[in-house]
Amino acid sequence: MDHSPATEPAPVLNFIEQIIEEHNLSGKYGGRVHTRFPPEPNGYLHIGHAKSICLNYGLAEKYHGKFNLRFDDTNPVTEDTEYVDAIREDVQWLGARWDDREFYASNYFDQLYAAAVQLIKNGKAYVDDSTAEQIAEMKGTPTKAGIDSPYRNRSIAENLSLFEQMKNGDFEEGTCTLRARIDMASPNMHLRDPIIYRIKKAHHHRTGDQWCIYPMYDFAHGISDSIEGITHSICTLEFEVHRPLYDWILAELGNYQPQQIEFARLNLNYTVMSKRYLKRLVTEGYVKGWDDPRMPTVCGLRRRGYTAEAIREFARRVGVAKRENVIDLSLLEFCVREHLNKTAPRVMAVLDPLLLTISNYPENHTEWLAAENNPESPESGTRQLPFSQTLYIERDDFMENPPKKYFRLYPGGMVRLKNAYIIRCDEVLKDASGKVIELRCSYIPESKSGEDTSGISVKGTIHWVSVAHALSAELRAYDRLFKDEDPMAKDNFLDSLNPDSLTVSKIWVEPSLSNTQAGDRFQFIRKGYYCTDQDSQPGQLVFNQTVGLKDSWAKETNKR
RNA sequence: UGACCGAUGGUGUAACGGUAGCACUGCAGAUUUUGGUUCUGCCUGUCCAGGUUCGAAUCCUGGUCGGUCAACCA
Numbered sequence: 208m209d210h211s212p213a214t215e216p217a218p219v220l221n222f223i224e225q226i227i228e229e230h231n232l233s234g235k236y237g238g239r240v241h242t243r244f245p246p247e248p249n250g251y252l253h254i255g256h257a258k259s260i261c262l263n264y265g266l267a268e269k270y271h272g273k274f275n276l277r278f279d280d281t282n283p284v285t286e287d288t289e290y291v292d293a294i295r296e297d298v299q300w301l302g303a304r305w306d307d308r309e310f311y312a313s314n315y316f317d318q319l320y321a322a323a324v325q326l327i328k329n330g331k332a333y334v335d336d337s338t339a340e341q342i343a344e345m346k347g348t349p350t351k352a353g354i355d356s357p358y359r360n361r362s363i364a365e366n367l368s369l370f371e372q373m374k375n376g377d378f379e380e381g382t383c384t385l386r387a388r389i390d391m392a393s394p395n396m397h398l399r400d401p402i403i404y405r406i407k408k409a410h411h412h413r414t415g416d417q418w419c420i421y422p423m424y425d426f427a428h429g430i431s432d433s434i435e436g437i438t439h440s441i442c443t444l445e446f447e448v449h450r451p452l453y454d455w456i457l458a459e460l461g462n463y464q465p466q467q468i469e470f471a472r473l474n475l476n477y478t479v480m481s482k483r484y485l486k487r488l489v490t491e492g493y494v495k496g497w498d499d500p501r502m503p504t505v506c507g508l509r510r511r512g513y514t515a516e517a518i519r520e521f522a523r524r525v526g527v528a529k530r531e532n533v534i535d536l537s538l539l540e541f542c543v544r545e546h547l548n549k550t551a552p553r554v555m556a557v558l559d560p561l562l563l564t565i566s567n568y569p570e571n572h573t574e575w576l577a578a579e580n581n582p583e584s585p586e587s588g589t590r591q592l593p594f595s596q597t598l599y600i601e602r603d604d605f606m607e608n609p610p611k612k613y614f615r616l617y618p619g620g621m622v623r624l625k626n627a628y629i630i631r632c633d634e635v636l637k638d639a640s641g642k643v644i645e646l647r648c649s650y651i652p653e654s655k656s657g658e659d660t661s662g663i664s665v666k667g668t669i670h671w672v673s674v675a676h677a678l679s680a681e682l683r684a685y686d687r688l689f690k691d692e693d694p695m696a697k698d699n700f701l702d703s704l705n706p707d708s709l710t711v712s713k714i715w716v717e718p719s720l721s722n723t724q725a726g727d728r729f730q731f732i733r734k735g736y737y738c739t740d741q742d743s744q745p746g747q748l749v750f751n752q753t754v755g756l757k758d759s760w761a762k763e764t765n766k767r
Numbered sequence: 768u769g770a771c772c773g774a775u776g777g778u779g780u781a782a783c784g785g786u787a788g789c790a791c792u793g794c795a796g797a798u799u800u801u802g803g804u805u806c807u808g809c810c811u812g813u814c815c816a817g818g819u820u821c822g823a824a825u826c827c828u829g830g831u832c833g834g835u836c837a838a839c840c841a
Binding site for chain 2: 219221225245246247249279281282284285338339342343346347348349350351352353380381383384393394395396397399402404405406407421423424425427428444445446447448449451469471476482524525526527528529530531532533534535537538541542544548549553579582583612614615623624625626627629656657659665666667668669670730732733734735756757758759760761762763
């Protein structure tokens, strides 16, 4: 038998880490790791971007490398500083740090232009006067080779002069483009003389009206990576077929060459994950904005009460691979619960009140009871809770004809009021329609929480608030935005919208919440995790439901 | 009728020629002044067919299925 000391469990590396470690071993990048997150500022970041940020930043951190934030702003007609600001805030909030390395593809417009000129001089690029339709026509199809443009063999001098005229604004938009001269018969469509510069007489949010030609993604991206000394240029799977072009451009230019690596983007069931569709939800008013708590955007999740820690943990748990995947929403929820369970202070809130009067408790008397702030972290201390004769309890914590295993209140039954006394339900009062409107109970004076000498043990503990002391508040409860696991499988994803994704109600919360600030997170005991919304004000409190607690009783009742 | 990529429980992800493991979900139980947490146990998997090998999730061949590619978007 081998009794050698237990070996460390082999660290589990994802395939990108394996590539990096191979590079570190071979010395390909001199042991350097430098990643980047390259958003286009034309929309808000979503949880899929968060995965990418965590991946890129996490790799830089793990290998003691660097991480750049680079805005891929090569299309001035769709981009805006509003998005730049929002993206910067989200990346920062997620915990990624880019120090002074905040870059813009537009910073490189001069270098990009020079690179294009060099390509022309090398006979590797030409100005094409064909229309967009003609170019598409000559491009062929995935199964049919393309044909050469009639402008493909212009002289270098002519191309140089034409390209300069393009830059000078001598031509109208759409009249010509600069194309890389590669291979119109390539099985890879992206190598069939891709357009690398086009004319756009648009105002750019950073360079203003300085340029009227703008580089295309394929041309700008690799060169930007190269300029910044990126080692591992990580992107999603659909760019796999772009990699030969990425490599071709840098090789033709003789420039430093990062390694592009593609991984499978994150998909979540019951949600859509494309900027285009998220934008429609916002602009067409199906949600209240990019930060609507039902949105899978980073700002939406933040407003919903998700923590950056939870999102990072989620990104870690979903893993990195090349296989298409759909992650269960339950994993995301698990990650927030896990973090909030450890960190969120417990408070009592009654969401659907039922009046309860304690007949044998002195009228107009207030007793202050100590309540633990968080049993998961004793150092979080205790607070004082007002108790009195008249309380609200949760309506579904009472049943007139309880099923087996129901251990809340019922006529003649006993429960403990959390942090207070054990009570017995003596009488049920109803209105004319038969609806229960009040419970008359008696309490056991010796059963006070923490000093119970009654000897009575009860199965159930329920939460409550004192009517005279409770604060009313608005609750915004959320359900999934879409009814179907894959809304995109519908002809129109809007048909899948869940009409009940938002429920607003009036609730009662304990008075310690009077000064809560936007972003504060709580566990409403026995209910779920909630956070104070930015719309909240003293006297007009507003809470968002982040996620419910696991509810095994609900499962039990559903089985019936 | 092309090229490229991929395929391991319900969902993800490991195992790198040597006992298919982990997490989420689900189920059962213990503990509990939250039907929460925590703890324990259980269910469920290598796309198919050949081949190489003492031995294949892993290597080879051929299928099947899924994804991507024909924007002057990124």
